[in-house]
Amino acid sequence: MTTSNDDVPTNFRSLVESAERKFAKVRDTAWYGRQPNHYFPKVFKSYMKLWEYQQKNRSKLVESGLQRWEIGEIASRIGQLYFVQYMRTSEARWEMVNLLLDRFSGLLHDSKSKFPDTTFKEWKVVMQEMVRFMKVDAAFLNTRPLRYCAMFDSHPKSLPYVARFHAKKVLKLRDALLMSYHRNEVKFAELTIDTFRMLQCLEWEPSGSFYQKQPVESHENGTTTDQSATSGLIDINLVADMTDPSLPPNPKKAILYRPSATQLLAVLASICDELPADSVMLIYIAASGESGQTTVPQKHISGSVRTSLKLNTVYEQPISLVNGKGGSSHPVESSIWLGPTRRGGSNNLYPVDLIPFTRRPTFFIIDSDNSHSFKVLHGAERGEPAALLLSPLKPTFKSQSSADIAQNGSQFTLFLTAPLRACWQMFGLAYSDDEVDVMEDAESIVSAAFSEWEVILCSLTSVDLVWAQVLSEPLLRRIILRFIFCRSVLTFFRRREENDPYLPVCFPELPDSVSPNSEVVQSAVMRLADHLKVSHCFRFDNL
Incomplete structure (x- = not known):
């Protein structure tokens, strides 16, 4: 069934809203703990569907008023998902995060040229941090x-x-x-x-490549999608395995x-x-x-319990602290x-x-x-x-x-x-x-x-x-x-x-x-x- 021009913007907005709702549920997930978060695959799938939809209908969306920063927002969300997944599991592709950051840089410069009256202050801070970070090594x-x-x-x-x-x-x-x-x-x-x-x-x-960049992609309707560094688009397979077996x-x-x-x-x-x-x-x-300037007198470390008034806690203290000699003294604070x-x-x-x-x-x-x-x-x-x-x-x-x-x-x-x-x-x-x-x-x-x-x-x-x-x-x-x-x-x-x-x-x-x-x-x-x-x-x- 062919999608009409009127339906494309509506469907796109619906997909965006659905993806955003799912993203909100995982955005603040703790970055520690061994229990898996089974909701992540649903969020990835949602953004994969959104990304593919905007790729296939790019020209219609642009005609209806789609701005480049909106595509950048999707890429930003994908980057955040990968980053959170990487922090939680250590198995997401760090190279993909770097690729997304590279595309984000291009989107920011493009937006600044098209909207000269906008300060983009917060994004500038992000870019400055990124440049400084990558410059170190x-x-x-x-x-x-x-x-x-x-x-x-x-x-x-x-x-x-x-x-x-x-x-x-x-x-x-x-x-x-x-x-x-x-x-x-x-x-x-x-x-x-x-x-x-x-x-x-x-x-x-990893022993192999975890992503591929494809400059140009052809679609059945005869249109092409530019995947070059300046297009702001990323060829990304969100359901690909993130681990090297x-x-x-x-x-x-x-x-x-x-x-x-x-x-x-x-x-x-x-x-x-x-x-x-x-x-x-x-x-x-x-x-x-x-x-700290205060040291523990010998008589205080010869027993099994010591009290720290500043910490307001009581904890056990063995005789041997560092070198097995009970006469040693160490800073309390x-x-x-x-x-x-x-x-x-x-x-x-x-x-x-x-x-x-x-x-x-x-x-x-x-x-x-x-x-x-x-x-x-x-x-x-x-x-x-x-x-x-x-x-x-x-x-x-x-x-x-x-x-x-x-x-x-x-x-x-x-x-x-x-x-x-x-x-x-x-x-x-x-x-x-x-x-x-x-x-x-x-x-x-x-x-x-x-x-x-x-x-x-x-x-x-x-x-x-x-x-x-x-x-x-x-x-x-x-x-x-x-x-x-x-x-x-x-x-x-x-x-x-x-x-x-x-x-x-x-x-x-x-x-x-x-x-x-x-x-x-x-x-x-x-x-x-x-x-x-x-x-x-x-x-x-x-x-």
Whole structure:
């Protein structure tokens, strides 16, 4: 049955209203929790029907007054759906989100030219955030992906050792909470550059293409649809499978931006409650903080219960807080800031707030200028010993012009997600297409080192169970190897001040055979320094 010209605008408006009603039901869906939202497929199907209808009847709709911004609104909704689905499941196509953002940019510029008297203030802010966000790593677009890629991140020489390694307990990474906040930091919407890097680091690189762009599409009625970059249209299959069946599932991720402490703890409680028995939860928190001035007297840590008046809570405190010595004292009021207000209360997260969640296996990454106050978690766990990776208190740079966290993101996070990018930034090296061979050779040096360190870790019988139980998990094993690399590079860097504030720490300790003092670790850093021609920046006293 042929659709008349009068029916086309009416049908289109009806489809828009139907899609909008469905969209409203999923727009504010929580980005965490393991329970699937069965309503999402209905919303996707509704927008697929709307998108296809406007494609097939584009000329009639334009004649009836359809504006280009209305098509952009549909694309925006589709982008939001993909983004929410990606945040909830980690399985939606991030490339599709980027494609939609690219089309949105074209639509915005087109609208500004057609409506010069309209300010588009809010959209300008979105565009400025997007441009700033994508500019940070623009020079490294053609380098290795942040996501785990079997071609680059699995090492043939060490694979047999990894395959044979089996701890008394083996855990899988199933859930992660990611939170980052620094004033004026690079972000897009509520996704900061540090959170984005860590998010990508906890995913598998797809093996195939997940979308196709088709410049021109012909229809039965003889019309064509321009799908080029300037048309504002996207060839999108909303019912296509969003997962790569050849890869393990990505861990679920809850991404928070400027939450209150109670909101963050509530999300953690929800994740812990639903965490499968054979799983470990990763908690990544990157934020500024401050050290408290009050310390705990020895008599207060010799018992089993301590009271914090400011927190108005009572929590158990074991004798051994950090190093097993009851005489140690630690800041009571040390905290990190989850938001812009620094006067305590709902924006402050204290180390002891995280202790209840150690009833389940937990892998902590704390990236803060007050990270070392979280040492108190070690030995204070409530059931399962936790793994802790704590950032340096100060970043290390050859030139302080690179030290702006707001512009470049955190150095420690960059080491854990893209270690060679961190080195380039640390030494103030410029990267361009002419440096591809230099980068590839550097990647080979680092990959060889990681392979050797994997063999060592998987051959030892004395690795602490906290690390042993996650060595079989590729995503976490890669983070551990990168931590070893980060610690060694920062240890050997030549500086006038004492090293301690500039070094990351881990609890429990990793084996001495992969410490900065070991020859196998030192030699790898030396090879890389020689290759990058920055040996003068290091001090290798033990070789």
